[in-house]
Amino acid sequence: MTETQIAPSYTVPQQRQLVTAVPGPKSIALHERRTAVVSAGVSSALPVYIERANGAILVDVDGNRFVDFGGGIGVTTVGHTERHVVEAATAQLHDVTHTLFTVTPYEEYVRVAELLAQHTPGDWAKKSVLVNSGAEAVENGVKIARKFTRRRGVAVLDHAYHGRTNLTMAMNYKAHPYASGFGPLAGDVYHAPNSYPYRDGLSGEQAAARTIAYLEKVVGAEDLACLVVEPIQGEGGFMVPADGFLPALQAWCTEHGVVMIADEIQSGMARSGSYFASEQFGWEPDLVLSAKGIAGGLPLAAVTGRAEIMDAAQPGGLGGTFGGNPVACAAAVAVFEAIEGDDLLAEARRIESSLTAGLRSLAERFDVIGDVRGKGAMIAIELVRPGTRDTTKEPYPEAVGALIAHAAQQGVLLLSAGTYGNVLRFLPSLAVTDELIEDALGVLESGLATLG
Numbered sequence: 001m002t003e004t005q006i007a008p009s010y011t012v013p014q015q016r017q018l019v020t021a022v023p024g025p026k027s028i029a030l031h032e033r034r035t036a037v038v039s040a041g042v043s044s045a046l047p048v049y050i051e052r053a054n055g056a057i058l059v060d061v062d063g064n065r066f067v068d069f070g071g072g073i074g075v076t077t078v079g080h081t082e083r084h085v086v087e088a089a090t091a092q093l094h095d096v097t098h099t100l101f102t103v104t105p106y107e108e109y110v111r112v113a114e115l116l117a118q119h120t121p122g123d124w125a126k127k128s129v130l131v132n133s134g135a136e137a138v139e140n141g142v143k144i145a146r147k148f149t150r151r152r153g154v155a156v157l158d159h160a161y162h163g164r165t166n167l168t169m170a171m172n173y174k175a176h177p178y179a180s181g182f183g184p185l186a187g188d189v190y191h192a193p194n195s196y197p198y199r200d201g202l203s204g205e206q207a208a209a210r211t212i213a214y215l216e217k218v219v220g221a222e223d224l225a226c227l228v229v230e231p232i233q234g235e236g237g238f239m240v241p242a243d244g245f246l247p248a249l250q251a252w253c254t255e256h257g258v259v260m261i262a263d264e265i266q267s268g269m270a271r272s273g274s275y276f277a278s279e280q281f282g283w284e285p286d287l288v289l290s291a292k293g294i295a296g297g298l299p300l301a302a303v304t305g306r307a308e309i310m311d312a313a314q315p316g317g318l319g320g321t322f323g324g325n326p327v328a329c330a331a332a333v334a335v336f337e338a339i340e341g342d343d344l345l346a347e348a349r350r351i352e353s354s355l356t357a358g359l360r361s362l363a364e365r366f367d368v369i370g371d372v373r374g375k376g377a378m379i380a381i382e383l384v385r386p387g388t389r390d391t392t393k394e395p396y397p398e399a400v401g402a403l404i405a406h407a408a409q410q411g412v413l414l415l416s417a418g419t420y421g422n423v424l425r426f427l428p429s430l431a432v433t434d435e436l437i438e439d440a441l442g443v444l445e446s447g448l449a450t451l452g
């Protein structure tokens with residue numbers, strides 16, 4: 001592959017290029033050092049060690065350039081080392097690095113809360129608390145809902161993923177690898193059916209009726225503090241719920257005094273083609289959780305929602321040492337500005353149409369592609385065993401493993417997802433060009449051809 005001109009806004013050519021085997025010798029050496037000192041409980045999908053990243057490209061220590069369709073799992077939505085984010089964070093590092101907002105506050109925290117109030121769905125007074133991670137946002141959302149409702153029950157949906165802390169591991173669908181052996185798990189957590197049109201064939205109304213029946217029979221609304229839902233399930237496999245499912249659940253929650261919480265940690269911050277994916281389903285949640293893409297790669301998360309619910313928490317009841325760190329907040333303000341200034345919502349919609357068109361045309365030729373789904377830069381294919389697409393839709397996780405390995409050998413980073421491990425997901429930064437998408441689809445096509 002020839003060296004391309006670097007566009008003025010990029011510091012790394014936006015093109016894949018391999019100069020060694022994958023992983024290369026320097027990555028292999030680093031992996032040996034890592035294995036000696038990093039817990040085996042921390043795994044890496046692709047053990048190539050990254051030295052630089054820019055736009056949609058990762059450069060490893062051996063000089064290989066990968067097209068990144070993982071985006072740090074939906075974090076570098078505005079692009080790796082995005083100029084405005086880097087400048088804002090650098091300036092903030094020099095001004096104030098830390099004070100602890102609960103000791104002496106600063107404007108950047110307030111500005112992020114203003115932007116979240118403005119851009120989360122719902123036309124009502126909203127307030128926020130800023131924390132460090134997605135799981136911590138989930139924990140705080142639940143705390144606030146419990147305090148507001150004076151109830152204990154927490155409901156989640158099947159195939160959900162909410163984090164790796166004690167409460168959130170009880171909220172996940174999969175015990176493996178997230179919870180097994182790590183108990184006792186938190187109590188008062190209930191798992192209700194979701195909407196998974198590809199496999200359940202239900203309309204939004206039917207799926208909501210099934211979920212509500214479960215909540216009424218198994219939990220009882222009077223004991224339920226909150227229902228926590230990802231508008232598009234992330235780790236579960238990018239399930240896009242049937243139309244009407246989410247608003248019907250919100251209507252039921254409102255009627256019964258249950259706080260409905262949107263876990264927009266993966267789907268939020270412009271990725272879906274709107275600021276928050278809930279908007280695309282006509283859903284205005286009581287509380288919205290943000291994390292991942294909010295600060296362009298710096299650790300920040302938030303709970304945002306109806307002021308009367310957010311104010312139920314007693315002073316001192318929320319917060320934490322690093323929550324709403326000034327550098328992370330400055331980066332988040334730059335992310336909001338980049339979304340507006342670079343019209344990133346339109347970029348997300350461009351990526352959706354390029355990726356889905358390409359994947360649908362592959363699905364016409366390869367019957368292992370059972371479903372193509374998602375919104376914006378959050379698109380997945382679900383793989384099924386040959387000959388089962390129109391019948392049993394039997395999950396084909398081995399194909400996902402083979403395709404990911406094939407793509408990595410060609411310089412394309414893809415991720416798996418799905419409860420059955422049979423979903424291949426595309427979670428690129430919004431900087432990914434149509435040329436890079438086409439290039440990656442070509443690599444995927446050659447991988448599909450080898451599956452037989």
Ligand SMILES: *Cc1c(COP(=O)(O)O)cnc(C)c1O
Pocket residue numbers: 132133134135136138161162163164230234235263264265266267291292
């Ligand atoms: C990643 C994720 C979380 C957990 O976020 P962390 O920052 O890893 O704690 C929670 N919910 C969803 C939907 C996620 O994708």
